[in-house]
Amino acid sequence: IAGITQAPTSQILAAGRRMTLRCTQDMRHNAMYWYRQDLGLGLRLIHYSNTAGTTGKGEVPDGYSVSRANTDDFPLTLASAVPSQTSVYFCASSQDRGGADTQYFGPGTRLTVL
């Protein structure tokens, strides 16, 4: 693989179910991010990780959790999905969080919660 991969590509989920979105990068980047993108709104940061073993809350963290057990993987879990979590979810990574560091994005997961 090259870059960032996300799985699944799309998912329809019943409200109340638990769901984990997977994200893997092979660029050995230190920082990783989860965003959601909704029509008419900018990308909103859910959670981030500066380096393996650390995580932080973004702008819209409620209802979501993350873990960063190693450099490559950064899964996002919805403990009990609600319809307002219907969105397109993007995982991204960058070498670090400062300077001119470019964020590279995965292809996204389109999630529908019914």
Next chain:
Amino acid sequence: GQNIDQPTEMTATEGAIVQINCTYQTSGFNGLFWYQQHAGEAPTFLSYNVLDGLEEKGRFSSFLSRSKGYSYLLLKELQMKDSASYLCAVRDSNYQLIWGAGTKLIIKP
């Protein structure tokens, strides 16, 4: 609160020049980014400005005025493949990227 403003949609003609504006009000400033996003795809990096002035990269240029909280992306010699959304993002004092909603650019033959 923090705010990034961009026009929702713009239309331009193939071969022409278009300027997409972005104004921002954020808690601190640590750089401004422009990304391109084709429909159904992921955003991809176009440019980065941290000092005032113009940064040129091929057909694309980006300008920044920190005192005015203003940036623009200039696209020259427009091609049909430039039809996409263009996202402006500012890195704030916490090094978090604050994103605008994006400008959908429609190119007509």
